[in-house]
Amino acid sequence: MSSWIQILLDFIWASSGLALVAFSLGLILGELRIVNIAQGDLMMVGAYSMYAMRGLPFLIALPLTFVVGLGLGFALERGVLRWVYDKGFMATLLATWGVGIVLEQGAATVFTVSQKGIDPPIKGLIEIGDVVYPAYRAVVAAGIIVLLAVLLLLVYRTSFGLRLRASIDNVEMAAVLGISPQRTFAMVFALATALAVLAGALIAPTIAINPTLGLSFLAPAFFAVLISKPGSLAGPVLGAVAVEFTFTLLQTYLNITVAESILFGLLALFVVVKPQGISWSRTTAREEAS
Amino acid sequence: MSLLAVEQLDARHGLLQAVRGVTFTVAAGETLALVGANGAGKTTLLRTIAGAHRPFGGRILFDGIDVTAVPAYARLRTGIALVPEGRRLFNGMTVKENLLVAGAYGNSGPWTLDTVLDAFPLLRPRLNNRAGTLSGGEQQATAIGRALMTNPKLLLLDEVSLGLAPIAVEAVYRSLEALIKVGATILLVEQDIGRALGVATRVACMLEGRIILAKDAKDVTREQVTEAYFGLQRARRVTS
Numbered sequence: 048m049s050s051w052i053q054i055l056l057d058f059i060w061a062s063s064g065l066a067l068v069a070f071s072l073g074l075i076l077g078e079l080r081i082v083n084i085a086q087g088d089l090m091m092v093g094a095y096s097m098y099a100m101r102g103l104p105f106l107i108a109l110p111l112t113f114v115v116g117l118g119l120g121f122a123l124e125r126g127v128l129r130w131v132y133d134k135g136f137m138a139t140l141l142a143t144w145g146v147g148i149v150l151e152q153g154a155a156t157v158f159t160v161s162q163k164g165i166d167p168p169i170k171g172l173i174e175i176g177d178v179v180y181p182a183y184r185a186v187v188a189a190g191i192i193v194l195l196a197v198l199l200l201l202v203y204r205t206s207f208g209l210r211l212r213a214s215i216d217n218v219e220m221a222a223v224l225g226i227s228p229q230r231t232f233a234m235v236f237a238l239a240t241a242l243a244v245l246a247g248a249l250i251a252p253t254i255a256i257n258p259t260l261g262l263s264f265l266a267p268a269f270f271a272v273l274i275s276k277p278g279s280l281a282g283p284v285l286g287a288v289a290v291e292f293t294f295t296l297l298q299t300y301l302n303i304t305v306a307e308s309i310l311f312g313l314l315a316l317f318v319v320v321k322p323q324g325i326s327w328s329r330t331t332a333r334e335e336a337s
Numbered sequence: 338m339s340l341l342a343v344e345q346l347d348a349r350h351g352l353l354q355a356v357r358g359v360t361f362t363v364a365a366g367e368t369l370a371l372v373g374a375n376g377a378g379k380t381t382l383l384r385t386i387a388g389a390h391r392p393f394g395g396r397i398l399f400d401g402i403d404v405t406a407v408p409a410y411a412r413l414r415t416g417i418a419l420v421p422e423g424r425r426l427f428n429g430m431t432v433k434e435n436l437l438v439a440g441a442y443g444n445s446g447p448w449t450l451d452t453v454l455d456a457f458p459l460l461r462p463r464l465n466n467r468a469g470t471l472s473g474g475e476q477q478a479t480a481i482g483r484a485l486m487t488n489p490k491l492l493l494l495d496e497v498s499l500g501l502a503p504i505a506v507e508a509v510y511r512s513l514e515a516l517i518k519v520g521a522t523i524l525l526v527e528q529d530i531g532r533a534l535g536v537a538t539r540v541a542c543m544l545e546g547r548i549i550l551a552k553d554a555k556d557v558t559r560e561q562v563t564e565a566y567f568g569l570q571r572a573r574r575v576t577s
Contacts (some may be wrong), residue, residue, distance in 0.1 A: 210441055225441065
């Protein structure tokens with residue numbers, strides 16, 4: 048019984064973090080039609096940002112890190128990505144891969160490759176039955192769930208979200224209706240970057256911080272986006288829960304290496320069976336009219 | 338003064354020149370029908386006027402202002418609205434959302450959600466249905482309604498009857514006639530010459546990127562348009 052509560056709590060913790068990353072990845076794929084290989088490295092930036100500001104109170108460092116994410120995202124979109132939109136899927140893939148390498152090497156240069164760590168701002172434990180669980184994880188998981196709920200309300204219940212969904216559905220038609228693609232691209236990438244950075248900042252106290260920490264998050268987040276309905280922003284969140292559920296299940300009965308192998312085997316299998324899932328093909332008026 | 342003046346407009350798709358030195362005007366309150374075969378450049382011309390396609394050369398004057406370099410999203414506010422070929426609704430969104438999103442950046446004016454629904458009453462029971470689930474006629478009504486929500490001075494309509502059942506075409510054209518009656522300015526692309534002549538005040542025929550015939554609708558016969566449509570005059574010149 049107690050082990051099941053433990054597994055459940057771990058599952059909620061892991062899926063909340065993954066859901067936030069998957070949401071940000073899905074946002075970028077939906078609007079910019081780019082698979083951002085650097086999404087995991089943006090989490091790494093968030094973790095190092097918290098490490099760099101470890102002298103500050105956590106609740107001051109966290110919003111500052113979010114602002115760092117917004118600025119970084121805006122700079123990357125305006126400075127790098129907008130030059131490769133027209134160059135095809137492979138070019139955008141390579142560009143974000145390159146951004147990831149630069150971020151990793153930058154972190155290694157500034158902070159060295161030795162592992163860093165920060166203390167969680169909440170050190171207490173909560174007791175549920177006879178299970179003892181770190182209070183920080185419980186609070187962060189709850190916080191992320193609230194944040195995702197707010198984000199999804201923003202997307203599906205506000206006029207801002209309406210314009211965003213229109214742009215995701217058909218960027219050219221949205222432009223004809225007054226929605227600037229450039230502005231939307233920059234805004235979406237800045238927001239999605241900041242959310243990935245925030246996710247990294249939140250998990251920072253629970254992990255060993257190193258320049259390649261983001262890599263282990265990218266594949267499951269990508270999997271979560273891939274199995275969701277194209278263009279849907281609730282999809283990646285549910286996808287993350289499904290991926291984490293599968294992983295938790297595998298992990299319960301198998302050792303972690305075998306579990307990971309099977310999970311990524313499933314991902315590879317899914318790509319083979321449903322390759323069109325990756326590109327989320329955008330049918331533009333241009334293609335069909337010409 | 339004319340509302341829209343297109344001067345020596347060139348538009349290309351890569352190396353293919355779709356619109357070649359096209360010049361014409363549309364006066365306020367007028368309905369100009371643009372007819373021509375597939376690939377004549379009608380859709381590209383409309384998209385270029387709406388700002389969705391970047392012109393290669395020439396000028397587009399709207400309301401006396403040169404809008405050639407104005408990007409699509411900003412051109413909306415000058416008062417140009419496009420109902421694109423194939424409708425291009427936001428299929429995952431409801432009818433209501435499709436209409437409201439168009440109102441967000443449009444101009445204010447007589448067209449609101451209520452007045453659009455009065456003009457297209459068939460949409461009322463469908464308001465909360467996803468656009469992708471509608472019938473072709475309902476989708477076309479939504480597409481026209483969406484353009485009207487921006488309160489345009491000029492409405493660009495691209496093949497509004499394409500792929501619709503005859504009864505739906507009838508309904509769409511009845512709504513168009515009602516719009517024309519209240520003074521809307523319309524540039525209409527239509528394959529069906531009879532339909533085009535029925536609503537238009539003027540007719541222009543495109544062939545291979547050029548306008549080869551432009552006349553008042555009342556002065557032109559169906560045969561003249563048909564000849565121009567298929568490029569028969571030119572073919573005769575070449576063979577004789």
